Amino acid sequence: EIVLTQSPGTLSLSPGERATLSCRASQSVRSSYLAWYQQKPGQAPRLLIYGASTRATGIPDRFSGSGSGTDFTLTISRLEPEDFAVYYCQHYAGSPMYTFGQGTKLEI
Amino acid sequence: QVQLVQSGSELKKPGASVKVSCKASGHSFNVFGITWVRQAPGQGLEWVGWISAYNGDSNYAQNFQGRVSMTTDTSTTTVYMELSSLRSDDTAIYFCARSEPLIGESLIYWGQGTLVTVSS
Numbered sequence: 001e002i003v004l005t006q007s008p009g010t011l012s013l014s015p016g017e018r019a020t021l022s023c024r025a026s027q028s029v030r031s032s033y034l035a036w037y038q039q040k041p042g043q044a045p046r047l048l049i050y051g052a053s054t055r056a057t058g059i060p061d062r063f064s065g066s067g068s069g070t071d072f073t074l075t076i077s078r079l080e081p082e083d084f085a086v087y088y089c090q091h092y093a094g095s096p097m098y099t100f101g102q103g104t105k106l107e108i
Numbered sequence: 109q110v111q112l113v114q115s116g117s118e119l120k121k122p123g124a125s126v127k128v129s130c131k132a133s134g135h136s137f138n139v140f141g142i143t144w145v146r147q148a149p150g151q152g153l154e155w156v157g158w159i160s161a162y163n164g165d166s167n168y169a170q171n172f173q174g175r176v177s178m179t180t181d182t183s184t185t186t187v188y189m190e191l192s193s194l195r196s197d198d199t200a201i202y203f204c205a206r207s208e209p210l211i212g213e214s215l216i217y218w219g220q221g222t223l224v225t226v227s228s
Contacts, residue, residue, distance in 0.1 A: 035214040037153075044203055044218035045145075045153065050211040088153055092213040095167050098143060098155040 006101035019076040023089030033092040110134040112219035125192040130204030137185040
């Protein structure tokens with residue numbers, strides 16, 4: 001079973017700064033099955049990025065994803081106040097089966 | 109548009125069972141599967157399992173094997189998740205979600221979540 005490890009656990013930044021979140025897989029995964037989600041308190045997760053680098057509909061272009069193999073990155077170029085949330089990476093392994101990283105909390 | 113509407117909060121005693129519903133609308137029900145994900149208080153997301161609305165095939169996470177059962181009712185376009193032998197650590201918000209095959213089976217549509225509290 002693939003394990004996704006996200007780092008850092010918590011990232012403290014200010015509005016306007018750049019955020020870089022990491023997701024490392026325990027073995028190589030297909031980029032087409034790697035996604036990122038944003039979750040705010042009391043809400044369901046929201047799909048941000050699929051296929052490792054494609055923004056979902058309606059997601060601002062300050063969000064970008066990159067990576068391949070075992071190392072993936074979510075970058076938020078200029079933080080807006082509404083971006084402070086928890087971010088999860090996720091891998092689809094077929095069968096179907098899903099694995100989530102443990103999350104990165106982005107705080108002010 | 110696609111909507112997933114879940115049943116309301118539940119309070120159960122240890123050892124009991126709970127059945128959570130997820131009513132789907134806005135898409136062809138029997139074309140897609142429904143995934144269940146749970147989130148314990150202050151914790152991350154945990155995949156529970158998946159069921160096909162086409163033929164009822166299912167796949168459950170190993171942690172829940174033997175305790176979880178997912179079913180569908182095509183007449184009401186509703187998917188159910190039943191979890192038995194409840195323990196205090198099953199206290200969590202349970203989400204249903206639908207993936208989109210064209211985007212790598214990413215979970216693009218989510219229900220609002222159902223809080224299940226297990227307490228004596």
